[in-house]
Amino acid sequence: MDITEYIKLVFTDYTLRTITLGTAILGAVTGMLGSFAVLRKQSLLGDAISHAALPGIAIAFLITGAKDSNTLLIGALISGLIGTFWIRGIVTKTHLKSDTALGLILSLFFGFGMLLLTFIQKQPNANQAGLDKYLFGQAATLVESDVWLMAIVTGLCLIVMLTFWKEFKILLFDADYTQTLGFNTKFIDILITTFIVLAIVLGLQTVGVVLMSAMLLAPAAAARQWTNSLSVMVFLAAIFGAFSGVFGTAISASQNNLSTGPVIVLVAGVFVMFSFIFSPSRGLLFKQIRFIKNRRDLELHKTLAFMHHIAETHEDISHPHAIKLLNNFQGYTRSTLQKLVDKDYVQLDGNMWSLTKTGFETAANLYTKQSTEDE
């Protein structure tokens, strides 16, 4: 199947449409919430939560024997929440660093989950097949009810986020200060964290335990490159996440049997790469271009200042001087001189140069101007 065929199919094929919609919504909600995780410097949190969810899935299966995704996800939600609040507990009670606590819970829960999975696989009951799809995800198993659930959680998350926007923002920036203003920071924190856990659990079926945290981090990291406003960042992260979902699904559907989760994550990774290189204010490319331009300007200014220094000694500022005079000066080249002529700062006459009036004034203001140039 090639890509145009795929686009046709999205509108006609029910399964493909469901999967595409599901991954798009998932990408949007994780991108949105991921912004909060990234700004709180809790990049590992997503990893810890998704890994902590694994034993919940296994235990839910062992207890109910059911394989339908909703039962298993409730198990995942419970153990994800337990893991998260243990992390909080460890940090507040023992003064271990939060990354230590995250790492600890992550490996403990994941290890326990893997143990349970192997145990389940060894059982004669044939029903167990398929649980390991939660490790790397299987978007193909998404059905309409799953997508509905994602849409409802995303809607709820949006409502809560818009309602408590101001509280979220100030907590993310300065938690101690927020507390002195009388806000219950614990409540705000639990609200954010609970939604992060919910979003992650919803994504396990599609993307899987191992790669889930990338869905949280990549769109947010990419979005941060393009804006200096929190609301725009959250919005962009949602868009990037949604597009990662759609493109990822499209690519994996058109390249037979490529597993969807990893492709979605790779697409999100491309967004990150692109953003880190091409963002106008923070991107590597433009930083380099600005650097080169600044250096050129500086050479030009240095030459101009040097000329100003010479011209100053004469009553008549447009008194011509020999170009040879400039040869002793390190900032000077033929091309800088030509640029100065182009800018109408300097006039050339044979072997002589002279400053124009604009050139003289520009040079005089060169080093006093800086402080007033703001804004």
Add this chain to the structure above:
Amino acid sequence: MNRTKIMKEQTIDNKTPASSGVIAVKVDDLTVAYNYKPVLWDIDLEIPEGVLMAIVGPNGAGKSTLIKSILGILKPIAGSVTIYGKPYKKQRQLVAYVPQKGSVDWDFPTTALDVVMMGTYGSLGWIKRPGQKEKKASLEALEKVGMLAFKSRQISQLSGGQQQRIFLARALVQNASIYFMDEPFQGVDATTEIAIINILKELRKAGKTVIVVHHDLQTVPEYFDWVTFLNVKKIATGPVKDIFNDDNLTKTYGINYKVSIQE
């Protein structure tokens, strides 16, 4: 440049005696520990209304910890704090806080005006968004600290001294009675220092109480009228002219100090 001379010319006279006799902040038997060992030990402190007070002490003395405990950010092991006779929780609206500048991530995606506006969140309460009134107050605060021109700047593109001014503006907009400031002079140049101290003196003139963690011992007599020496325990507290002497400095810093106080 002779900084002391500039000060003399530009600062508002600070020799007006404080105290209406009312106690603004009262700390009783406060003991605070992060781990096993207390970092503040049995602190008793009464801060009279209307003083401009410095808290001095070496690094790690517990100055920031003291402020955070008074503001309820940290939970003490023992002791109590009252603001005008009532617990802090009931008096939040009366108190503003300027944290140590390094306590937040300045790369956060927001503008200077936005940060200052956060000072109004407390009086707004839950959910309600800041409106025109809050914006106007924030712009005024920015103007007061000389940062109006930078209102739309991303905060990471401000210099350290400018960030400090933004924090100060955020506290000013709270319009409180008591101001706690953790090292507002950290890393600022002489001009900014003068600008800040003048604002603090104006606050005091308006009858507010201002408590400042301060590291530059040379300027204590010039800037402040009240001082507290702290090093895990409270060494001394009182009017600068009575207790700011080599004896207390030596007790606090543990080495022989010679500070000549200009009168």
